[in-house]
Structures are given as C-alpha cells and as structure tokens.
Amino acid sequence: MDLSIIIVNYKTEELTSNCIDSIIKSNTRGLCYEIILVDNASDDGSIEAIEKQFPEITIIKNSENLGFSKANNIGLAVAKGDYILLLNSDTIVDLDTLKGALAFIKDHKHIGALGCKVLLPSGKLDPACKRSFPTPMNGLYHSLNLDLAFPESTRFGAYNLTYVDENKTCSIDCIMGAFMLVPRAVVDTVGMLDEDFFMYGEDVDWCYRIKQAGYQVMYYPEVRIFHHKKASGIGKRNxxxxxxxxxxxxxxxxxxxxxxxxxxxxxxxxxxxxxxxxxxxxxxxxxx
Structure with a gap:
C-alpha cells in the first residue's frame, strides 16, 4: 500500500467529515491508500455519524481521550502504507496534494518528513507550517512579536522563518502536524510520536528526532491544504x-x-x- 492517512477525531463531526470527503474527492487515481480515523472517546455522536457516512474507512474508537500523540500512534501501529500522513481533522486537502506530495517524497530519499503550504480560511499562510526549532532566543523574539515587526530579519524572524519565501521549496527545521508526510522506514528508525506530549509539540519533537537521524525536513509549497485552525476552540477554551x-x-x-x-x-x-x-x-x- 502506498499511503496511510491518519486522522484524529474529537467531537468534530463536521470538520472531520469535510476532511475525509476532500480526500476521497481529490485526485487519487492509481494511488493505493487507506484512511485510519482514531476517535478519542467523543461522546457527542460524531464518530457514529462519521462511521455511517464513510463505512469504507478504518475507525478505531478509544475508550478515553488519550491525546493527540497517543491517538496517532495507535493509528501508526495498524497502518499498512509505505508512507504515513498525519492529517488534522480541521483541514481540507486540495485536489492534487496527496499525489503531488507522495511523488515528491518518493523522488527524494533524503527527506524524512514533508510538509506542504498550509493556508488559513483567510487565504493567508499559516506561519507555523515552516519553522525553526524553538530556541530560547527565537522563542523570546516571537513572544515579543519582533518577527512581525521585522519579518525580513533572519534574527528576529527565525521562529516562523518569516524571511523565507512561502513559495520556495526548502529544507527547514520543522513542519506542522496538520500535514506531516513521513516514510514508514523513517518511523521505524526514529520511533513514533512521544506520548509525553498530550497535544502540541509532538510534531516539533518528531522533526527534531528525524533531523538527528540524518534526514531532512522539507517544506514543499507546490501542494497545499486549507486549515481551519482552532475552529473547534472558538470562545472559552478547555x-x-x-x-x-x-x-x-x-x-x-x-x-x-x-x-x-x-x-x-x-x-x-x-x-x-x-x-x-x-x-x-x-x-x-x-x-x-
């Protein structure tokens, strides 16, 4: 099998359904793939509705909310694909994204993780889709919004690489877990996600370990997804x-x-x- 797509659901029926629908309607001709949906004990009827709507996908139902990392690892453990795609439930896949990303990573064996251009509903780039590792200094500059004040500065803009052309394919430190394409061989080498991270940070940690193992992390803006970031967290958050x-x-x-x-x-x-x-x-x- 070419590709295993792992999606974690937690009370996001509409978002998750739209995400799965965008995959099915995308250009997957000649591509052998599977969708694995891991549900973190949603009690709102969302997983039952999704199961009814998409009977062809693999659904794993956790008895409790195990967090993002552990849920993805459960999906990884049963995935059959030569390549693994971690995909957020609040994303929409563009028409040629899956085939384009898979073709690119297959042609570049040195890539350990591939990210794409991630667009927010406004049409603007989600800056987190191409980043440096969060050092104390670039974390401080980012917290002080110096990267927004001086986006062309390689010093102040290092956190989200604001000085890097968003349309340029390049090797970077870190991509985001909303779309993360990783060869199975790399997973076997570096291990799965660190479950100490309940949610957030697991993608940065994985990229760090992938680079330590000698692979490159690549930003590939020739393909894209749309990200309804924090769509399920409007207003007062958990x-x-x-x-x-x-x-x-x-x-x-x-x-x-x-x-x-x-x-x-x-x-x-x-x-x-x-x-x-x-x-x-x-x-x-x-x-x-």
Missing amino acids: PKVIAAFYDSMIIFYNKHYQNKYNRFTRWCVITGTTIMKKMALAKNNRRK
Whole structure:
C-alpha cells in the first residue's frame, strides 16, 4: 500500500467529515491508500455519524481521550502504507496534494518528513507550517512579536522563518502536524510520536528526532491544504488544552535543550513559560 492517512477525531463531526470527503474527492487515481480515523472517546455522536457516512474507512474508537500523540500512534501501529500522513481533522486537502506530495517524497530519499503550504480560511499562510526549532532566543523574539515587526530579519524572524519565501521549496527545521508526510522506514528508525506530549509539540519533537537521524525536513509549497485552525476552540477554551500548549514547551526544552544552555537560561525559559501559562488560563477564565 502506498499511503496511510491518519486522522484524529474529537467531537468534530463536521470538520472531520469535510476532511475525509476532500480526500476521497481529490485526485487519487492509481494511488493505493487507506484512511485510519482514531476517535478519542467523543461522546457527542460524531464518530457514529462519521462511521455511517464513510463505512469504507478504518475507525478505531478509544475508550478515553488519550491525546493527540497517543491517538496517532495507535493509528501508526495498524497502518499498512509505505508512507504515513498525519492529517488534522480541521483541514481540507486540495485536489492534487496527496499525489503531488507522495511523488515528491518518493523522488527524494533524503527527506524524512514533508510538509506542504498550509493556508488559513483567510487565504493567508499559516506561519507555523515552516519553522525553526524553538530556541530560547527565537522563542523570546516571537513572544515579543519582533518577527512581525521585522519579518525580513533572519534574527528576529527565525521562529516562523518569516524571511523565507512561502513559495520556495526548502529544507527547514520543522513542519506542522496538520500535514506531516513521513516514510514508514523513517518511523521505524526514529520511533513514533512521544506520548509525553498530550497535544502540541509532538510534531516539533518528531522533526527534531528525524533531523538527528540524518534526514531532512522539507517544506514543499507546490501542494497545499486549507486549515481551519482552532475552529473547534472558538470562545472559552478547555483549560487542559491551554495548559498542554505551554507544558509542551517545557517538555521539549527539558528533553532536548537542558544540557545546551546554562541554569539561568533554563530558569528564564521555565519561569517565563509558566507565567505565560497562568496568564493565558486567567484570560480564558474571564471569557464568557
């Protein structure tokens, strides 16, 4: 089998259905693929509705919400494809994206992970689709919005590579988990997603390990998807989701950077991230 597409669902019936429908309606002529949908214990009837609408796909129903990383790993464990695509449920695949991405990665054996151009509903680029690894300094510049103030600066714009042409194919540090195409052989080499990341950060960690193993992470804007980012989180959000976002930064730092920087830098990173987490939770609590 050429391709296994893994999608995680959690109470997003309409988004997930639209995503699956876009895959089925895309150009997959000559492509042998499977769709594996892993449901994280949705109790809103969404998985039952999707199961009825798409009886041809493989559905795995978890008895509890295991998080994004673990759910994807469950899908990875049963996937039969030579290539694995992690695809967010809140995305729409363009007509030639699957065939185009697969053809490109097959022709470039040095690629360990391939990302595409990711467009927001506004038509603008989702900046997270091409990134550097989050070092303490570029993380600080990003937090201070210096990358927005000086997008052409290689220093201030390193976090989201704002100075890199969004239409240029290039080797980068990190792509986003919304669309992440990885050869099965690479998964066998570096291992699956780190389940310490409940959600957020698992894609950055995977890219880091893939590059450590000697592969390239590639941004390929010749194909694209549309990303309804945070579409299921409008208004007051789940505090667990907010906490997971900031906790992922600390997990990544402790795992990969703890021995690269001095104690003062580590204190600044941990303290700063903890303060931002508390502020975000407080702000969310004030929302109606």
